[in-house]
Amino acid sequence: MDVTHVSETEPLGRLRKAGLRPTRQRLALARMLFSQGDRHVTAEQLRDEVAAEGARVSMATIYNTLHHFTRAGLLRHVVVDAGRTYFDTNTGHHHHFYVESEHRLIDIDGDTVRLASVPDAPPGRAIDSIDVIVRLKPDIRA
Amino acid sequence: MDVTHVSETEPLGRLRKAGLRPTRQRLALARMLFSQGDRHVTAEQLRDEVAAEGARVSMATIYNTLHHFTRAGLLRHVVVDAGRTYFDTNTGHHHHFYVESEHRLIDIDGDTVRLASVPDAPPGRAIDSIDVIVRLKPDIRA
DNA sequence: GACATTCATTAGAATTCTTCTAAATTAGCT
DNA sequence: AGCTAATTTAGAAGAATTCTAATGAATGTC
Ligand SMILES: [Mn+2]
Ligand SMILES: [Mn+2]
Ligand SMILES: [Zn+2]
Ligand SMILES: [Zn+2]
Numbered sequence: 369m370d371v372t373h374v375s376e377t378e379p380l381g382r383l384r385k386a387g388l389r390p391t392r393q394r395l396a397l398a399r400m401l402f403s404q405g406d407r408h409v410t411a412e413q414l415r416d417e418v419a420a421e422g423a424r425v426s427m428a429t430i431y432n433t434l435h436h437f438t439r440a441g442l443l444r445h446v447v448v449d450a451g452r453t454y455f456d457t458n459t460g461h462h463h464h465f466y467v468e469s470e471h472r473l474i475d476i477d478g479d480t481v482r483l484a485s486v487p488d489a490p491p492g493r494a495i496d497s498i499d500v501i502v503r504l505k506p507d508i509r510a
Numbered sequence: 511m512d513v514t515h516v517s518e519t520e521p522l523g524r525l526r527k528a529g530l531r532p533t534r535q536r537l538a539l540a541r542m543l544f545s546q547g548d549r550h551v552t553a554e555q556l557r558d559e560v561a562a563e564g565a566r567v568s569m570a571t572i573y574n575t576l577h578h579f580t581r582a583g584l585l586r587h588v589v590v591d592a593g594r595t596y597f598d599t600n601t602g603h604h605h606h607f608y609v610e611s612e613h614r615l616i617d618i619d620g621d622t623v624r625l626a627s628v629p630d631a632p633p634g635r636a637i638d639s640i641d642v643i644v645r646l647k648p649d650i651r652a
Numbered sequence: 653g654a655c656a657t658t659c660a661t662t663a664g665a666a667t668t669c670t671t672c673t674a675a676a677t678t679a680g681c682t
Numbered sequence: 683a684g685c686t687a688a689t690t691t692a693g694a695a696g697a698a699t700t701c702t703a704a705t706g707a708a709t710g711t712c
Contacts, residue, residue, distance in 0.1 A: 453592045482626035496647040505638040
């Protein structure tokens with residue numbers, strides 16, 4: 369494989385930069401995740417997509433990889449629904465709409481939601497992150 | 511049983527008002543939930559507490575009841591952690607700190623977090639609710 | 653390139669949380 | 683008391699995720 373010229377945003381470069389060994393499985397998953405704009409995926413979804421491409425990646429590896437990517441800062445873990453874990457390829461500052469009825473996440477630009485006041489963390493603790501989730505239901509009018 | 515004078519905040523009154531039959535199990539659960547200030551409980555926690563009081567309530571009933579209470583507006587469902595569902599006895603306007611390391615929720619008064627701007631819902635949808643979760647980690651200093 | 657070492661992948665079992673099923677019990681009504 | 687619908691229950695089933703321990707692959711050294 370020719371690896372002379374590797375952009376940092378290409379799958380291989382991404383893995384290298386994150387200090388992750390570029391295995392066949394990780395490259396396949398990185399391609400699915402990062403080559404089509406921002407996405408919110410579940411492990412199962414990703415497994416199906418990879419399978420559709422003909423690649424075989426075990427569920428254990430899907431989960432391992434998603435967690436590795438998350439620890440490396442390539443993904444962000446989003447919790448909005450019980451019993452369903454989303455991984456977000458958009459790691460920048462932003463929030464979410466959640467369409468309950470479709471189990472679908474939609475990004476809200478970080479600057480669109482402004483917190484006029486943020487509470488102080490209780491003693492001995494520090495703020496790790498702030499999630500704003502705007503839950504949506506079908507509009508009755510319409 | 512004398513039911514001539516029942517406050518609406520007593521377990522029996524609460525169930526009546528919500529149109530729920532006051533069974534032995536529901537009364538026991540309502541007592542645990544609503545007689546000690548605002549709480550964030552999991553099904554398992556509640557099962558253990560009820561068991562400690564000598565009452566036997568099946569897991570199926572715990573879940574059924576928590577969902578009934580939630581539909582009736584007596585509880586609020588809080589999603590902050592994958593694979594762990596909290597039920598909140600505080601149904602008023604407020605947000606949450608979440609102490610990841612202890613799996614513990616702390617209320618933030620509704621007015622303490624002010625959203626300076628809230629995005630419009632996408633066409634065909636309406637805002638159902640807005641959750642603000644401030645995730646906490648141990649403070650490094652200290 | 654061969655070898656050694658470390659890390660990654662995998663199938664399947666196991667775990668955890670929650671829901672379902674279908675039978676037995678109970679509350680509310682007359 | 684007797685009727686009916688709602689409720690409870692044990693245990694099975696389901697769904698998502700993690701674990702295990704054996705196999706395979708990437709990387710560094712000679
Ligand atoms: Mn859902
Ligand atoms: Mn947790
Ligand atoms: Zn996002
Ligand atoms: Zn609360």
